Amino acid sequence: MQPTLLNVMHTLGNMNQDNIETEDESLQVGVFIADSAMFQRMKPEPEAPDAGKYDGTDPEAFQEDGDTELLDFSPFYGLALPLLKHGIPVRPVQLDNVRRYPHYLAPYRVLLLSYEFMKPEYSDIHFALAQWVQDGGALVYVGDDSDPYHNIRAWWNDDLRSGSSNQVYHSPREHLFEQLGLETKQQGIQHSGKGLVNWLCVHPAVCSSSKTGADQLRQSVREAVDKIYGSHKPWKSKNYFKIKRGPYIIASVLEESVSEEALVIPGPVIDLFDPVLRVLQEVRLAPGEQALLYDVTAGRPQHGKVKLISASSRIENLTITDAGFQFAAKGPANLQATARLYCPAEPVAVCCMSRGEEAAAVWEWDPKSQTVLLRYEHGSENEIKVQASWSSETLKA
Numbered sequence: 284m285q286p287t288l289l290n291v292m293h294t295l296g297n298m299n300q301d302n303i304e305t306e307d308e309s310l311q312v313g314v315f316i317a318d319s320a321m322f323q324r325m326k327p328e329p330e331a332p333d334a335g336k337y338d339g340t341d342p343e344a345f346q347e348d349g350d351t352e353l354l355d356f357s358p359f360y361g362l363a364l365p366l367l368k369h370g371i372p373v374r375p376v377q378l379d380n381v382r383r384y385p386h387y388l389a390p391y392r393v394l395l396l397s398y399e400f401m402k403p404e405y406s407d408i409h410f411a412l413a414q415w416v417q418d419g420g421a422l423v424y425v426g427d428d429s430d431p432y433h434n435i436r437a438w439w440n441d442d443l444r445s446g447s448s449n450q451v452y453h454s455p456r457e458h459l460f461e462q463l464g465l466e467t468k469q470q471g472i473q474h475s476g477k478g479l480v481n482w483l484c485v486h487p488a489v490c491s492s493s494k495t496g497a498d499q500l501r502q503s504v505r506e507a508v509d510k511i512y513g514s515h516k517p518w519k520s521k522n523y524f525k526i527k528r529g530p531y532i533i534a535s536v537l538e539e540s541v542s543e544e545a546l547v548i549p550g551p552v553i554d555l556f557d558p559v560l561r562v563l564q565e566v567r568l569a570p571g572e573q574a575l576l577y578d579v580t581a582g583r584p585q586h587g588k589v590k591l592i593s594a595s596s597r598i599e600n601l602t603i604t605d606a607g608f609q610f611a612a613k614g615p616a617n618l619q620a621t622a623r624l625y626c627p628a629e630p631v632a633v634c635c636m637s638r639g640e641e642a643a644a645v646w647e648w649d650p651k652s653q654t655v656l657l658r659y660e661h662g663s664e665n666e667i668k669v670q671a672s673w674s675s676e677t678l679k680a
Contacts, residue, residue, distance in 0.1 A: 286558045286595035300529030310517040313376035313391045314362045320401035358400035361490035365497035370521035381411045388415045397487045399426040413462040417476025421507035425487045428454045481507045530582030535573040553577040560623040562652045594622035607672035614661045626655045630671040637662035
């Protein structure tokens with residue numbers, strides 16, 4: 284197992300941080316997904332040969348044009364990717380949870396919905412959606428009512444099949460619009476209470492397969508954002524995502540985005556994808572590159588403290604004394620491991636003990652960041668004790 288993988292695994296255990304910062308905190312966009320999207324895996328034509336579940340396990344059975352269309356999941360990507368490629372953060376939102384948990388939609392101001400690849404299992408989902416819109420939410424509905432699954436026997440059209448005179452609907456969208464008090468055939472923006480619905484009458488798969496479709500979707504969402512936020516418009520197109528969780532910085536620069544510019548992250552930072560955990564004064568990410576970094580300044584402990592930054596071992600019992608510090612490192616047997624720690628002074632000696640015998644250890648001191656890099660081997664028993672010493676004169680200095 285590579286040290287880099289272990290570094291990342293141990294780092295992920297520290298991601299529950301109190302302080303989380305993003306550049307898009309004021310804009311919460313959600314894309315609905317439902318359990319029924321997984322059910323729509325059958326060929327809709329009753330006379331279609333080999334009609335069966337689209338699970339991809341028998342590639343020889345799906346060789347005609349369109350056989351794998353549902354497996355591609357293009358409608359969902361059509362709602363999400365046009366926004367993501369312009370640096371707009373998007374979260375999947377479980378439609379079925381709307382009726383399970385009170386105030387489930389409260390964190391969102393803008394939501395995208397389409398019934399061209401999934402269906403609402405119960406009609407009361409629309410009551411909650413209507414209330415959310417009327418309380419000030421912006422719903423962007425994308426769909427042209429062309430999905431053959433609109434014609435299955437379901438709650439929105441079952442009365443039609445049974446000959447009842449009750450109101451029936453050719454698609455669940457019509458029922459949703461009715462609950463909102465909207466014209467069921469009117470495209471574009473319609474207001475309902477304090478919120479609005481913007482209907483883009485195209486199949487969402489088009490938004491993933493053509494630039495025109497992607498532009499249409501972005502325009503529809505931006506219109507809704509501008510209307511709902513007024514003069515405070517949080518829409519900001521960019522070619523990257525970046526989030527900071529405590530001292531950790533996670534960044535990704537997108538390909539096929541609004542520009543080819545590199546993202547520059549000032550240091551000092553430590554590259555947690557680097558097996559030797561180098562301290563860098565600047566990081567430049569080109570399109571297609573990602574980074575997991577540790578902000579040296581943000582994570583620095585109080586003066587005189589020793590603190591672990593990252594390690595390819597599980598570090599236990601880290602203690603500091605007047606003479607230095609020590610800890611136990613656990614990990615895969617005989618792995619060449621690394622650990623970087625904040626240290627108040629340069630160590631004068633480092634020793635490792637495994638099964639009562641002293642083992643080799645190497646250390647590198649970085650005076651600018653006041654950190655030390657330790658290199659050691661776990662040994663055959665998957666554990667080693669590491670002890671670093673400094674002189675009292677060095678510590679006082």
